[in-house]
Each structure stands twice: as C-alpha cells, then as structure tokens.
Amino acid sequence: MSSGWRGTMGTKKCLLDMYAGVICQTRTRLVSGINSCSGRVQVLYKGTWGTVCHDGWDLSEAAVVCREIGCGDVIEVKSSAYFGEGSGQIWMDNVNCTGNESALSKCAHLGLESNDCNHSEDVGVICQPVIRTVEGFDACSGRVEVLHNGKWGTVCDNNWDGSDGKVVCKEMGCGNIKALTYGAYFGVTSGQIWMSNVSCNGEEAALSTCAFEGWGTHNCLYARHAGVICRYLQNNR
Incomplete structure (x- = not known):
C-alpha cells in the first residue's frame, strides 16, 4: 500500500510505503568480531x-x-x-527477509530511523569464514586456504x-604478520588451487578483493602452497 512518496538520494530513487522500507546505495559490514565474517551488523x-x-x-x-x-x-x-553496543544511528528495525535476498537493504523493515530500540539490542552474526590457515602452530599460522x-x-x-x-592476517583477525612461508612449508595437499599471482596493496579487507589471475587459473604445482604466520591476537569470545 503505497503512500506515493518518492525521494531522491544521489542518482537513485527509493519508494517507501507505510509498512516497509528500502535502502538505496547502502553497504553492510560486520565490526568488533573475531574475524571479517563475524561481528555487529552495521549498515551505511x-x-x-x-x-x-x-x-x-x-x-x-x-543468511542475507x-x-x-x-x-x-x-x-x-x-x-x-x-x-558490544554500537553508537549513533540505529538504521533498521523489524527486518524481515526471506533469506534469498542479495542484500539486507532488499528486505522489508519498518523504514529508516523508525525503531523503538536502543543499542543494547544491536544484532550480530557469525558466518563461516572464507579464509583459514591449516597445519600450522595455532589458529593464526599455516597453509593459506580460501573458500570459493x-x-x-x-x-x-x-x-x-x-x-x-x-x-x-587482518582478515582472520590475527593481528600483524610475523612471517611468510613458501614452497608448501606447512605441508602439501591435493585438490583445488584457487588463487595465483595474488597482488595486494595491504589495505584490502579480504584476500579475495586483491588482484589475482582468476579463480582456479594457475600454472602452479602442489609444492607451491603459500603460507603465513601471524601474531596470535584473536579474542576468545
């Protein structure tokens, strides 16, 4: 049931009705978690x-x-x-997704800034990480593996x-890098080689956002696995 109100933000238009809202040009992130796939949900x-x-x-x-x-x-x-409690704006309340949406902004909700909440009710999520280290000394060292x-x-x-x-190291929530390893230092494994010729500037939030040849594109042998040793700084929440 549309109220007919139409607003403009940047170059996109949004239609809001009295029961649900949409957010245009938003982004979602997780903060204060143990890695990049866990934390308090925030919307920009x-x-x-x-x-x-x-x-x-x-x-x-x-899931969304x-x-x-x-x-x-x-x-x-x-x-x-x-x-932990956030601060400032609470953007969304009574979010209702089917679970198949590509973004939280596509789910129904009360409307921007429409809520009866305080920050003690901030939501969070723990998702399956898409990067890990295996066969290392601890959770912050080992052969680098990515999920694709x-x-x-x-x-x-x-x-x-x-x-x-x-x-x-940053993506896993493991603090600063201590050392790199080459030539399958942490052991050889068979199976998929997902990434090759990775080129990061060091400021990316995830390895998958760095330049590389393309998923599964490589000319590597299994004795060429990359590894890393990070400073173990994870909290144990």
Missing part, C-alpha cells in the same frame, strides 16, 4: 554507519548478511549487543609477499 546510509535492532532478527536475516559480505553460511545468529563455490582450495606462492600476508 547517507555516509553514516548505523546498527540494526534485534526485533524479528533470525536465521533468514543473518553473510551472503552480502561474501562470507559462508550462517554459524550463529546473535542479538542483545553480543558484540563451497570448496576449500590453496593459494600459489607466485609473487607471495608481505602485503598479501598482511591482508590474510
């Missing part, structure tokens, strides 16, 4: 990051967030400011350098 609108209230928050909404930010399946749905199309694969050590390792 009008240049300001704001939180989401936990009224109606369940697995369907969390995990998909939107490029992480794997939902592991846990969090509410009641599990990852539901399958874990390795990274070739062609051009593997400190900027690439820095991104891996």
Whole structure:
C-alpha cells in the first residue's frame, strides 16, 4: 500500500510505503568480531554507519548478511549487543527477509530511523569464514586456504609477499604478520588451487578483493602452497 512518496538520494530513487522500507546505495559490514565474517551488523546510509535492532532478527536475516559480505553460511545468529553496543544511528528495525535476498537493504523493515530500540539490542552474526590457515602452530599460522563455490582450495606462492600476508592476517583477525612461508612449508595437499599471482596493496579487507589471475587459473604445482604466520591476537569470545 503505497503512500506515493518518492525521494531522491544521489542518482537513485527509493519508494517507501507505510509498512516497509528500502535502502538505496547502502553497504553492510560486520565490526568488533573475531574475524571479517563475524561481528555487529552495521549498515551505511547517507555516509553514516548505523546498527540494526534485534526485533524479528533470525536465521533468514543473518543468511542475507553473510551472503552480502561474501562470507559462508550462517554459524550463529546473535542479538542483545553480543558484540558490544554500537553508537549513533540505529538504521533498521523489524527486518524481515526471506533469506534469498542479495542484500539486507532488499528486505522489508519498518523504514529508516523508525525503531523503538536502543543499542543494547544491536544484532550480530557469525558466518563461516572464507579464509583459514591449516597445519600450522595455532589458529593464526599455516597453509593459506580460501573458500570459493563451497570448496576449500590453496593459494600459489607466485609473487607471495608481505602485503598479501598482511591482508590474510587482518582478515582472520590475527593481528600483524610475523612471517611468510613458501614452497608448501606447512605441508602439501591435493585438490583445488584457487588463487595465483595474488597482488595486494595491504589495505584490502579480504584476500579475495586483491588482484589475482582468476579463480582456479594457475600454472602452479602442489609444492607451491603459500603460507603465513601471524601474531596470535584473536579474542576468545
């Protein structure tokens, strides 16, 4: 049931009705988690990051967030400011997704800034990470593996350098890089080699956003697995 109101923000137009709203030109992120695939949900609108209230928050909404930010399946749905209280704007309340939407902004909700919440009700989510280290000394060292199309694969050590390792450590929530490893230092595994000739500047939030040859495109042998040793700084929440 449309109210007929139509507003303009930038170059896009949004239609809001009295029951649900849409957000144009938004982004979603997770903050204060143990890695890039966990944390408090925040939505960017009008240049300001704001939180989401936990009224109606369940697995369907969390699944959309995990998909939107490029992480794997939902592991846990969090509410009641599990990852700490945010501050400032609460953008969304009573979000209602089917679970198939490509972005949280495409789900129904009360409308921007329409809520009866406080930050003690901020939502969070824990998604399956899309990067990991295996066969290492701890959770922050080992052979680098990335998840793509539901399958874990390795990274070739062609051009593997400190900027690439820095991104891996940051994405996993493991602090700063201590050392890089080459030539399958942490053991040889068979199966998919997903990435080769990775070239990061060190500021990317995820290894998958760095330049590389393309998923599964490589001329590497299995004895060329890239690895990393990070400073173990994860909290144990």
